[in-house]
Amino acid sequence: MSSYEARFKVWRGDVEGGGLEDFGVEVNDGEVVLDIIHRIQATQAPDLAVRWNCKAGKCGSCSAEINGRPRLMCMTRMSVFTREETITVTPLRTFPVIRDLVTDVGFNYQKAREVPSFVPPPGLGPGEYRMFQEDVDRSQEFRKCIECFLCQDTCHVVRDHEENKTAFAGPRFLMRVAELDMHPLDAAAEDGLDRKRTAQDEHGLGYCNITKCCTEVCPEGIKITDNALIPMKERAVDRKYDPLVWLGSKIRRRSS
């Protein structure tokens, strides 16, 4: 086993302010950035605050920015960096810092609450739902989300514009609206809830200019922009400007 000493800069501070602190720390074969943060905690800075749970890329809690890029610390191998490189670890920039690498991601829970949940089909009880695999194939990809909020952190609509946070749900929750809109059994429309309209009017779909930065950082490889946001934009526009779609929705509403 070979080991070497790496140079790390880790952001330390709290809501009042802070800065980067330098550390020289041992690295062994096969380690990930979270191992090194834990070693710093164990040997040099016992009060260094860091959030993590699974160390397997599944709980979504160890999100941070490594050399400026939003990543999971537990899934970032030290071998992707050269031994000479200084590795900088900072908290997610889009959310308020609590302490050191821990941020307050409450914005995301608030946005989650604003998306109306699945509406069960009338007349069917739990256990009676039947769907064809081909009808759920498209939205199943979105269920892989681990809620790490890296996509929310990287999206420039809120990253540099705090003022947009009220009107914009962010890629993760626009994807949730798309998932429900594609759900073969969701009866929201029958209940008078037009998910395409709410995506546009209430969750800020129009702010997204399909830069695909969210897709690039998703550790689950979900094609957020291509498979959720763009199709939903197309459907929202169809609904608004296509006279046949508009007429169809009027007729359906009148006959129901």
Ligand code: SF4
């Ligand atoms: S594609 Fe849209 S949601 Fe994703 S980062 Fe770009 S602007 Fe944000």
Ligand code: SF4
């Ligand atoms: S869509 Fe991807 S990047 Fe966004 S919260 Fe889910 S897993 Fe994380």
Ligand code: FES
């Ligand atoms: S510790 Fe769970 S995703 Fe990193």
